[in-house]
Amino acid sequence: MELCFFNTLTRQKEHFQPINQNKVTMYLCGPTVYDHGHLGHGRSAVAFDVIRRYLEYCFGADRVIFVTNYTDIDDKMINRAKEKGITVKELADLIIPEYEADYQALGVKKATIQTKATDYIREMIELIQLLVDKDYAYELEDGVYFEIEKWTDYGKLSGQKQTELRAGARVESDDRKRHPHDFVLWKKEKPGEPSWDSPWGKGRPGWHIECSAMSRTNLGQPFDIHGGGMDLIFPHHEDEIAQSEAGYGSSFCNYWLHNGFITVNKEKMSKSLGNFFTLKDIFTKYSPQVVRYFFLTAHYRSPIEFSDAQLEQAKNALARLRDFFISLNYYKVQAQTAYHELEGVLKKLTVDFEQAMNDDFDTPRALALVFEFVKLINRQLATGNLPKKDISKIRDTLSEIDQVLGIFPAIEKKIDSDAEKMIKEREKARKAKNWVRSDALRTELLKKGIEVEDTPYGTVLKII
Numbered sequence: 001m002e003l004c005f006f007n008t009l010t011r012q013k014e015h016f017q018p019i020n021q022n023k024v025t026m027y028l029c030g031p032t033v034y035d036h037g038h039l040g041h042g043r044s045a046v047a048f049d050v051i052r053r054y055l056e057y058c059f060g061a062d063r064v065i066f067v068t069n070y071t072d073i074d075d076k077m078i079n080r081a082k083e084k085g086i087t088v089k090e091l092a093d094l095i096i097p098e099y100e101a102d103y104q105a106l107g108v109k110k111a112t113i114q115t116k117a118t119d120y121i122r123e124m125i126e127l128i129q130l131l132v133d134k135d136y137a138y139e140l141e142d143g144v145y146f147e148i149e150k151w152t153d154y155g156k157l158s159g160q161k162q163t164e165l166r167a168g169a170r171v172e173s174d175d176r177k178r179h180p181h182d183f184v185l186w187k188k189e190k191p192g193e194p195s196w197d198s199p200w201g202k203g204r205p206g207w208h209i210e211c212s213a214m215s216r217t218n219l220g221q222p223f224d225i226h227g228g229g230m231d232l233i234f235p236h237h238e239d240e241i242a243q244s245e246a247g248y249g250s251s252f253c254n255y256w257l258h259n260g261f262i263t264v265n266k267e268k269m270s271k272s273l274g275n276f277f278t279l280k281d282i283f284t285k286y287s288p289q290v291v292r293y294f295f296l297t298a299h300y301r302s303p304i305e306f307s308d309a310q311l312e313q314a315k316n317a318l319a320r321l322r323d324f325f326i327s328l329n330y331y332k333v334q335a336q337t338a339y340h341e342l343e344g345v346l347k348k349l350t351v352d353f354e355q356a357m358n359d360d361f362d363t364p365r366a367l368a369l370v371f372e373f374v375k376l377i378n379r380q381l382a383t384g385n386l387p388k389k390d391i392s393k394i395r396d397t398l399s400e401i402d403q404v405l406g407i408f409p410a411i412e413k414k415i416d417s418d419a420e421k422m423i424k425e426r427e428k429a430r431k432a433k434n435w436v437r438s439d440a441l442r443t444e445l446l447k448k449g450i451e452v453e454d455t456p457y458g459t460v461l462k463i464i
C-alpha cells in the first residue's frame with residue numbers, strides 16, 4: 001500500500017503524489033508569539049512532526065523541506081507588548097525561545113526553514129501589489145482589502161458558498177467593506193504601532209498574507225502539503241488560497257491537512273473559553289515525553305480528550321516501554337534455545353507499521369503494534385529464548401520505527417553511569433558469591449529507583 005491521507009480540500013483520502021518525485025514540500029502555520037504555548041500548540045506541533053518524520057522515512061530525510069513560521073506581528077502582539085510596556089519585537093524575542101524550548105522538549109524536530117513574519121514584509125507587499133493591479137483588492141481609509149466576490153473559488157476549502165457567507169455574517173454599521181468577509185491585506189498605521197513603508201502608506205500586513213508570502217518564497221507555488229489546526233480552515237486557510245491563487249494565477253497547494261482539537265469534558269480547549277493549559281504547566285506534572293505519547297494515542301484528525309486519567313495512562317504505557325528497553329539493555333541471559341521466528345516477526349512489525357502510517361498516519365495503530373511486539377519479545381526474554389545477537393536486531397528495527405514516533409530515546413537515559421557501575425559490580429559480587437555485597441548494592445540501587453530481580457535466566461531491571 002502506498003501513502004494515503006485525508007485531504008481537507010477534496011474531503012477524501014488520497015494517494016500522495018508529490019509535485020517533484022525527489023522532493024516533498026510542506027508548510028505548517030505556526031503560533032502567534034504573544035504568550036506561552038498551550039496544549040493545542042503542542043498537539044499541532046507533534047502531529048505535524050510525526051507526519052513530517054514519516055515523509056522523511058518514505059522519501060529520505062534530505063528530501064523533505066518543512067517550513068513553519070512564527071507570527072510576530074498582529075493585534076494580539078501589539079496589545080500584549082503595550083500591556084507589558086515593551087516593544088513588539090522585544091515581546092517576540094522573549095516568547096520565541098520559550099516555544100523553541102517547549103517544542104524541543106516534546107521531541108519536535110527543528111524545521112528545515114523556520115520563518116518569522118516580519119522578515120517577509122517585502123514579499124507580502126509584492127503580493128498585495130499584484131492583487132491590487134489585478135483588481136482583486138481595493139483600498140479603504142484604514143487598509144487594503146481582498147474582495148472575495150471577485151474570486152469565484154472562494155469557499156472551496158471550507159465548503160461554503162459566498163451567498164451563505166454574506167447571509168451569515170454580522171455586518172457592522174460603519175463597515176465599508178464590499179462584502180462582510182472581505183479580509184484585510186494591509187493595515188494602515190495607527191499611532192504607536194510598528195509599521196513599514198508601502199505603496200499604501202505606512203502600515204503592517206494582515207495575518208493571512210504572511211503565510212502566503214512565506215510559503216511561496218521558500219517552497220514555490222504550488223507546493224505539496226499545507227498543515228494547521230482545524231480552527232484555521234476558515235477563514236485563515238481559505239484566505240491564503242484566495243490571495244495566493246488570485247495573485248499568482250496558479251494553484252496554491254495540493255494537499256491540506258488539519259489536526260483536531262483538544263477537548264476538556266468534551267468541550268474544545270481554547271484560550272477564549274479559559275479552559276486551557278500551557279505546556280509549561282503540564283510539564284510540571286507530566287514529562288514532555290508523556291505528553292508527546294498522549295498526543296499520539298489519538299488519530300491526528302480526531303479530537304483528543306485531555307484528562308489526568310489519560311495522561312496517567314500514557315505515563316504507564318511509557319513506563320512499560322522503558323522497562324522493556326532496560327531489559328534489552330541489561331539482558332545477560334545465555335540463551336537456552338534460538339528464537340527462529342524473530343526475523344519474520346521483525347519484518348512483520350515493519351510492514352504492519354508502514355501499513356498503519358500509510359493509512360492517514362494512524363499513530364494509535366502504530367503504538368498498538370509496538371506494544372504487541374513488546375509483549376511477544378518480553379515472553380521470549382522471560383523464558384531465556386533469545387540469543388544476545390538477536391537483541392541488536394530488535395533494537396535496530398525499533399529505532400527505525402522511532403525515527404517516526406520519537407518516543408523511545410528519552411526512555412533509555414534513565415540509568416545513569418553511577419547506577420551502571422553498581423549494576424556491574426553487583427554482577428561481579430554475585431559471581432564471587434559475595435551475597436552480602438550484592439544485597440547491599442541491591443538496596444543502594446533500590447534507593448535510586450532501580451529494582452533488580454534475579455531470575456533463573458539472568459538479571460531483570462525495573463525502574464520504579
Ligand SMILES: [Zn+2]
Nearest residue numbers: 029030211236
Ligand atoms: Zn498560516
